[in-house]
Amino acid sequence: MGRKLKFGKPTGFFDVFDRRPGPIKKNMHYCPGCGHGILHKLIAEAIVDLDMRDHMVVISPVGCAVFAYYYFDAGGISVPHGRAPAVATGIIRANPDSFVISYQGDGDLGAIGLNNFLQAANRGENMTVCFVNNAIYGMTSGQMAPTTLIGQKTATSPYGRSVENEGYPLKVSEMVAALESPIYVERVALTTPANIMAARKALRKGLTNMKERRGFSLVEFLSGCPINQKMTAQQVDEWIEKEMIPYFPLGCFKDIAAERKPISRPKPTFDKKKVLNALVSSAGITKWGAKSTVLRKELRVKCAGYGGQGILSLGMMIAAMGQSRDINVSWLPSYGPEMRGGTANCSVVLSNNVIGSPVVQNTNILIAMNQPSMNKFLPDLVDGGILLYDSTNIAPPKTDRRVYAVAASDIAIKLGNIRCANSAIMGAFAACLKGFELEDYEDAFEEAIRQTFRKKKELVELNIKAFHEGRKSVETRNV
Ligand SMILES: Cc1ncc(C[n+]2csc(CCOP(=O)(O)OP(=O)(O)O)c2C)c(N)n1
Ligand code: SF4
Ligand SMILES: [Mg+2]
Numbered sequence: 001m002g003r004k005l006k007f008g009k010p011t012g013f014f015d016v017f018d019r020r021p022g023p024i025k026k027n028m029h030y031c032p033g034c035g036h037g038i039l040h041k042l043i044a045e046a047i048v049d050l051d052m053r054d055h056m057v058v059i060s061p062v063g064c065a066v067f068a069y070y071y072f073d074a075g076g077i078s079v080p081h082g083r084a085p086a087v088a089t090g091i092i093r094a095n096p097d098s099f100v101i102s103y104q105g106d107g108d109l110g111a112i113g114l115n116n117f118l119q120a121a122n123r124g125e126n127m128t129v130c131f132v133n134n135a136i137y138g139m140t141s142g143q144m145a146p147t148t149l150i151g152q153k154t155a156t157s158p159y160g161r162s163v164e165n166e167g168y169p170l171k172v173s174e175m176v177a178a179l180e181s182p183i184y185v186e187r188v189a190l191t192t193p194a195n196i197m198a199a200r201k202a203l204r205k206g207l208t209n210m211k212e213r214r215g216f217s218l219v220e221f222l223s224g225c226p227i228n229q230k231m232t233a234q235q236v237d238e239w240i241e242k243e244m245i246p247y248f249p250l251g252c253f254k255d256i257a258a259e260r261k262p263i264s265r266p267k268p269t270f271d272k273k274k275v276l277n278a279l280v281s282s283a284g285i286t287k288w289g290a291k292s293t294v295l296r297k298e299l300r301v302k303c304a305g306y307g308g309q310g311i312l313s314l315g316m317m318i319a320a321m322g323q324s325r326d327i328n329v330s331w332l333p334s335y336g337p338e339m340r341g342g343t344a345n346c347s348v349v350l351s352n353n354v355i356g357s358p359v360v361q362n363t364n365i366l367i368a369m370n371q372p373s374m375n376k377f378l379p380d381l382v383d384g385g386i387l388l389y390d391s392t393n394i395a396p397p398k399t400d401r402r403v404y405a406v407a408a409s410d411i412a413i414k415l416g417n418i419r420c421a422n423s424a425i426m427g428a429f430a431a432c433l434k435g436f437e438l439e440d441y442e443d444a445f446e447e448a449i450r451q452t453f454r455k456k457k458e459l460v461e462l463n464i465k466a467f468h469e470g471r472k473s474v475e476t477r478n479v
Contacts, residue, residue, distance in 0.1 A: 011048045012048045034138075034223075034226065042199060044071070046203055052207060054074075055097055057101070058103060061103055062082075062139070063137075063139050064225075082104075083116055084109075084113065086116045086120070088100040093265070093268065099128075102120075104130070104132065105139075106132070110170050117129070123181060126210055128207055136228050136229070142225070144157045146170040149161065154228075181216055182218060183214050184209050184218070185218045185220075186218075186253065187219075187248060187250050188250060190224070213264070220248075222240050222250075223240075224240060297352070298364075299364050300347070300365075301349070302367070302380070303367045303369075304344070304373030304377050305343065305345075305369030305370045306369075307335060309344070311346060313422060315348045317445070317452050318350070319350075320451050321441075321447070324447050328352070328353065329348065330358035331347070331358070332346060332359060333346045343370070363381050369408070370390070370393050371395070374397060378397060381401050385401050385402070386401065387403045390406065391407045392408065406473050409424075420462050421466070426445065426467055427466065427467040427470025427472070428473070442471075449463045
């Protein structure tokens with residue numbers, strides 16, 4: 001009695017999720033019944049109640065929580081798969097005043113990132129790891145994870161996981177509790193209200209340990225993935241209670257925070273020049289900041305299409321072409337989580353000067369290979385910018401920009417392999433570069449193709465042919 005219940009959105013969340021693309025700005029991207037949503041709410045409440053938000057960085061891992069940064073009104077950073085504890089270490093070592101939640105799934109923490117995770121635990125870094133164990137790879141459509149149960153059917157264990165083939169499911173909490181350094185390890189479940197309240201308490205304990213700088217805390221959350229388990233939200237909760245908890249028992253495995261003195265390390269100094277020099281010499285770069293004489297203008301290129309069209313390699317080839325002519329280049333890939341489809345795209349910057357940001361927003365040249373990509377990126381094309389599109393797949397656009405249509409997929413099909421459509425459209429791109437003073441562009445692109453396909457010699461000539469067909473089709477028909 002007299003207990004205050006909280007309803008509504010915790011203040012640790014943004015009021016509106018502006019970073020979320022598309023019109024839906026109020027809801028999360030998680031499927032109904034997913035444990036990630038419940039845990040996000042617990043975190044958003046706790047970081048405010050514990051007054052940690054202003055110094056908090058929540059790490060978004062690769063996995064279904066990849067977009068955690070849409071939601072938390074706190075610091076955030078996205079990291080490569082499994083690297084959350086390594087990045088968290090960098091953050092807290094560089095700025096010991098910060099707090100970091102290393103948010104990780106079972107694939108992220110237990111498979112690809114197990115070493116990073118164990119080493120951070122063993123070093124006793126001052127961080128809280130929120131480990132979401134849903135016994136499956138959620139984001140990539142339900143493959144077997146290190147924590148998949150014996151007998152559990154997944155996309156990659158259609159007859160059920162067996163001890164003979166895959167061994168026993170990994171008991172992460174028990175393993176970490178056996179190390180000397182970690183101070184707090186507890187396993188909880190995001191199922192019944194009572195279990196969720198216990199999860200809330202465990203999370204707050206882990207965060208309080210971090211606030212007091214006592215070291216490494218792990219909270220493992222047993223969590224549902226109804227979509228991949230092909231269950232309703234209720235069924236998946238029952239499955240966790242009946243199948244998961246007997247193998248992964250709930251409870252506290254270690255709690256020695258009170259015995260540990262707060263960690264104190266001298267604040268590091270940061271000399272930008274020294275770091276830059278160290279990076280440049282270790283990468284073997286001799287001409288840092290050199291000005292290219294080949295390209296007079298910076299070119300910001302966006303390549304976009306769907307997965308399988310070779311979009312990322314197209315960007316790579318363009319970057320390789322620039323690199324071979326001493327142009328400064330950057331290449332930045334971007335692709336959506338497989339469960340939700342989406343387009344694949346990459347940003348390439350070719351510059352005569354040091355490149356400030358590899359992110360391309362004000363695009364000079366857009367290469368679009370499917371309709372959704374063109375619809376999405378055409379508004380970013382600057383005045384005087386160029387649109388190159390695959391007219392096999394895309395209807396002629398209404399735009400006042402310069403437009404070059406190339407039937408790249410048709411060219412590739414005629415040459416006998418649809419996969420060289422990216423080289424065909426690159427030929428069209430090369431033709432456009434004539435206006436940008438790149439004189440030996442044909443040789444430079446051919447070199448880039450040879451370099452890209454150096455391990456598949458049979459594809460070199462095919463792609464070079466496609467390149468020239470694409471170039472000619474633009475030069476003769478569309479300019
Ligand atoms: C380096 C790398 N390898 C593989 C992948 C493909 N991949 C994306 S998410 C994922 C597994 C995610 O599973 P989990 O960590 O359990 O997160 P969940 O989606 O279940 O929350 C994999 C293997 C990737 N994105 N990057
Ligand atoms: S696929 Fe599974 S883990 Fe991913 S959002 Fe949906 S329910 Fe959650
Ligand atoms: Mg998982």
